[in-house]
Amino acid sequence: xxxxxxxSVLIVCLSSPLAGREAWNYVEVRDGAHMFWWLYYADCQSxxxxxxxxxxxxxxxPGGSGTGFGNFEEIxxxxxxxxxxxxxxxxxxxxxxxxxxxxxxxxxxxxxxAFATDVSTVAxxxxxxxxxxxxxxxxxxxxxxxxxxxSYGGKMAAAISLEVTKAVSQGTLKCVFxxxxxxxxxxxxxxxxxxxxxxxxxxxxxxxxGLQDVNAAAAAVKQAVEQQQFxxxxxxxxxxxxxxxxxxxxxxxxxxxxxxxxxxxxSPDDDFISLQTRRHLRPLYRQSLSELxxxxxxxxxxxxxxxxxxxxxAEQVFSSMSGDFMRPVVDxxxxxxxxxxxxxxxxxxxxxxxxxxxxxxxxxxxxxxxxPAFNQLRWTALDDPASPGVTGAFYKTYKNFAFYxxxxxxxxIPADQGPMALQMLKMITQQV
Numbered sequence: 001x002x003x004x005x006x007x008s009v010l011i012v013c014l015s016s017p018l019a020g021r022e023a024w025n026y027v028e029v030r031d032g033a034h035m036f037w038w039l040y041y042a043d044c045q046s047x048x049x050x051x052x053x054x055x056x057x058x059x060x061x062p063g064g065s066g067t068g069f070g071n072f073e074e075i076x077x078x079x080x081x082x083x084x085x086x087x088x089x090x091x092x093x094x095x096x097x098x099x100x101x102x103x104x105x106x107x108x109x110x111x112x113x114a115f116a117t118d119v120s121t122v123a124x125x126x127x128x129x130x131x132x133x134x135x136x137x138x139x140x141x142x143x144x145x146x147x148x149x150x151s152y153g154g155k156m157a158a159a160i161s162l163e164v165t166k167a168v169s170q171g172t173l174k175c176v177f178x179x180x181x182x183x184x185x186x187x188x189x190x191x192x193x194x195x196x197x198x199x200x201x202x203x204x205x206x207x208x209x210g211l212q213d214v215n216a217a218a219a220a221v222k223q224a225v226e227q228q229q230f231x232x233x234x235x236x237x238x239x240x241x242x243x244x245x246x247x248x249x250x251x252x253x254x255x256x257x258x259x260x261x262x263x264x265x266x267s268p269d270d271d272f273i274s275l276q277t278r279r280h281l282r283p284l285y286r287q288s289l290s291e292l293x294x295x296x297x298x299x300x301x302x303x304x305x306x307x308x309x310x311x312x313x314a315e316q317v318f319s320s321m322s323g324d325f326m327r328p329v330v331d332x333x334x335x336x337x338x339x340x341x342x343x344x345x346x347x348x349x350x351x352x353x354x355x356x357x358x359x360x361x362x363x364x365x366x367x368x369x370x371x372p373a374f375n376q377l378r379w380t381a382l383d384d385p386a387s388p389g390v391t392g393a394f395y396k397t398y399k400n401f402a403f404y405x406x407x408x409x410x411x412x413i414p415a416d417q418g419p420m421a422l423q424m425l426k427m428i429t430q431q432v
Contacts, residue, residue: 023137024301029128032110033102036304037133038067040077042094053144053178053429055093056130058100058160060151060186062122062325063277063317064284065105066097068293068310070150074414075421080289082296087418092426094140096133100126100156101321103313105293106304115313115320119329122321123159127167134175144178146429151354151411152325154185158332165339179342179400181428184354184411188328189233190225192358193218193240199355200248203256210247217243225326233326238275244352253279253353255410273322277315280353285311330362337368337401344402344428348409348416356405363403374398379405385419392420395427402428 024038042052057075059066072080075089076097089095099105101116102125109115116122134141147164149157161180167173186192197214200206206214217240224233244251250260260279293310304310336343345363347356364375377396384392384407394405404424409416426432 024303025136026107026303027129027132029102029125030114032114033116033125034108034110035098035100035102035125035129036067036106037096037098037129038071038301039097039137040090040095042092043077043090044092050139050143052431053093053146054096054140055089055425055429056096056098056145056147057089058098058147058149058153058157059104059284060149060153061104061281061284061314061318062101062152062156062321063104063281063314064151064153065099065293065311065314066153067099067105068289069284071097072289072292074150074412074418080292082292085418087414087422089414089422089425092422092431093146093429094143098126098129100129101317103317103320105314106298106301106308106310108305108308108313109316112316115316117320118324119156119159119321119327122156123163126156126160127163127173130164130175131167131173134173141174142176144429145175146178147180148183148425149181149185150183150413152186154182154187155329157182157185158187158329158336161336161341162332162339165336165341177341179344179428180336181344181346182333183346183413184348184351185345185359186354187333188330188358188362189237189326190222190328191361192354193221193237195355195357195361196240196244196352199352199357200244200251200256205248205251205256207247213243213247214240221326230326231323234322237326241279242275251352252410254283254412255350255416256352257350273315273319277318281314281318285314328362330365334367337366337370340400342400342402342428344404346404346406346413346424348411348413349405349407350410350416353411368401370399370401374401379403382420382423384417385423392417393424395424 021041026034026036028034057066057070059070077088077090079085099107101122103109103115147157157180164177168177197211201211221233221236252258252260298304347359379394379396381391382393384390406413414421
């Protein structure tokens, strides 16, 4: 039985101005593999939605829900309390949230074989969904289409963007693909680990002994990756995080200025899958958000199967992808750049799990022919829209590549620095 206040909130949600400006549906992308999408049409006073771009948002994990966390915690029109979000991306674009891979959020797998095991399958599944979406919503076939992502969503976004580029050129997908933005993205996992000790030590969160411990743990991961033992590398990556946690007294991987909540700290009874679920999926399925999604939102949507619970298969999603988790996709980014796709990298200053130093490391190793000229450029400061005169970010761009350094933000940039993230969106989509 829902509390009275939840019922009141639901009524407000259903009767809000968003009514008629949203759409959602399921697509069966493979036998037994069902993916859920939720669209918000752009809501701008001065410009009609058909004149604004379409943005696909991809969450991390793998197993984090875009329709839940990305929507209600970061960029959607309403907050978790169903109040209007001042920095919602719907002001500048129509936003499409998709729960992927299969089994994430309201998406679901009917059998164990339906879960994706690698990013290639994730990309092919998304292509099927997008073909269905653009066929059903023909009004979006002629507007600029961007893919924005966060965390592991960036790894998926890179692979998906390559499939989209191929499909558009072959005529099997009708859309105007305008670019991909990789936010705090898991593109080169090893690079992130190698520099994690350096960042933590320079932030006075490790002493020399702790730095030695972290570097030794990272070296073991490096060896496993070099030997192409990616499942072992994922397990050792989990060990490395435990070493960091123990030596920093529980630093929060999502923001180095805070402490890890007690319920995410390692336990002797945890295997590495349950431990990583505790650390990196639980924040995306916090209790208050789960109550919202499995209560009022589920009732509002009206199409979620009775046996499907929002987030109920998240751990299985991560487990199925664990053998592919540590595999880099830097080569995919190179292929996108070579194909002329607009690629943006953006990262939060306070992120530890995907630290900016690690992002810069793999960027400097790109084979893209524009890299030497890009490296010679100085960055440009951007004012924080919420605090004029205060620097909120730096950026630089050359040809079809751009990098944004977002200050005072951790892993979830739109949640930490909403106005700055919205400004970046407008710049990338050429609205300012």
